[in-house]
Amino acid sequence: MSASTLITVATTGAESTKQDVPALPTTLEELVETAQRCEAAGAALIHVHVRDADHRPSLDVARLRDTVAALREATDLVVQLSTGGAVTDSFEARLAVLDAEPDSCSLTCGTTNFGDDVFLNPYPFMRDLYLKARERRVVPEFELFDLGHVHALGRLLRECGLPHGGAVHCDVVLGVPGAAPATPESLLACVAALPPEVTSWSATGVGRGHLPIMATALAAGGHLRVGMEDNLLLARGVPVEHNAQLVERAARLAELMQRPAMSTSQARELLHLG
Ligand code: KMH
Numbered sequence: 001m002s003a004s005t006l007i008t009v010a011t012t013g014a015e016s017t018k019q020d021v022p023a024l025p026t027t028l029e030e031l032v033e034t035a036q037r038c039e040a041a042g043a044a045l046i047h048v049h050v051r052d053a054d055h056r057p058s059l060d061v062a063r064l065r066d067t068v069a070a071l072r073e074a075t076d077l078v079v080q081l082s083t084g085g086a087v088t089d090s091f092e093a094r095l096a097v098l099d100a101e102p103d104s105c106s107l108t109c110g111t112t113n114f115g116d117d118v119f120l121n122p123y124p125f126m127r128d129l130y131l132k133a134r135e136r137r138v139v140p141e142f143e144l145f146d147l148g149h150v151h152a153l154g155r156l157l158r159e160c161g162l163p164h165g166g167a168v169h170c171d172v173v174l175g176v177p178g179a180a181p182a183t184p185e186s187l188l189a190c191v192a193a194l195p196p197e198v199t200s201w202s203a204t205g206v207g208r209g210h211l212p213i214m215a216t217a218l219a220a221g222g223h224l225r226v227g228m229e230d231n232l233l234l235a236r237g238v239p240v241e242h243n244a245q246l247v248e249r250a251a252r253l254a255e256l257m258q259r260p261a262m263s264t265s266q267a268r269e270l271l272h273l274g
C-alpha cells in the first residue's frame with residue numbers, strides 16, 4: 001500500500017453552469033487561483049475542463065494550450081486535460097485535446113449512460129486516443145465508471161501494450177447516474193478486477209457518495225479524486241464555496257489514515273512522468 005496519497009482535484013467539469021454555480025472556476029484566472037490554493041491544501045494533480053468566454057465547456061486547442069501553460073507557470077501540479085469533454089463533443093475534438101501537450105489525459109474505458117445522455121467511448125475510439133497519447137508522450141489516466149470498463153482496460157493493455165512511461169494509473173468513478181453506484185461494494189468489486197498491469201488507482205464518488213468512497217479508497221490502498229466536477233455540496237445543504245475545501249478535507253482524512261497527501265514530485269514518480 002502506498003505510504004502517501006495522491007490527491008487529484010477535478011475543479012470544474014463540463015456539466016454545471018456558471019449561472020447555477022457561481023463558485024465554479026470557469027475563467028483562466030479563477031482556475032489558476034483555484035489550482036494554487038488546492039496545491040497548498042495537498043493536491044498534486046489537477047484534472048482540467050476549460051470553458052469559453054461565455055463559461056461554456058470548450059475543447060478549443062489554443063485555449064487548452066494557454067491553460068496548460070498558465071497552470072505550469074503558477075503551480076507544480078501535474079496537469080491533466082479531460083478528453084471526455086462534454087457529452088456533445090465529437091471524437092475528433094476529443095482526440096485533438098492531446099495537441100495541447102498536457103502531462104496527462106483522462107481516457108474513459110467504455111460507453112455509459114450519463115443522466116439522460118450517453119457518454120460515448122467505443123473501443124476503437126479508446127484505442128485511437130490511447131495510441132495518440134503514447135505517441136505524444138502523454139500519460140493516460142483510465143476512467144472506470146463500471147465493472148465492464150475495468151475489463152475493457154484489460155483488453156486495451158493486452159492488445160496495445162503499456163502507456164508512455166509504463167505506469168498504469170486509473171480512477172474508479174462511481175455514482176454517475178446510469179453507471180455503477182458510489183458504494184464501497186462497487187469500489188471493491190472494481191478494484192478486485194483491475195488488470196495486473198495497473199500500478200496505482202484512485203477513486204471518485206459523485207455526489208453524496210464521495211465520503212464513503214474516499215474512506216473506502218484510503219482503507220483499501222487507493223488514492224483520491226475530489227472537486228466540484230463531482231460534488232457541489234460539503235454536507236447536506238452546505239454548498240462548496242471553493243475546491244480547496246474538498247482538497248483540505250481529503251488531506252485531513254488521508255493524514256488521519258496515516259497516508260498523508262503526496263507532494264507533486266512524489267506524484268510525478270508514481271505516474272512515471274519525466
Ligand atoms: N464530462 C463527462 C461527459 C473526463 O473528464 O474524461 C466526461 C468526463 C470524463 O468528465
Ligand code: ZN
Nearest residue numbers: 013082084229
Ligand atoms: Zn472530467
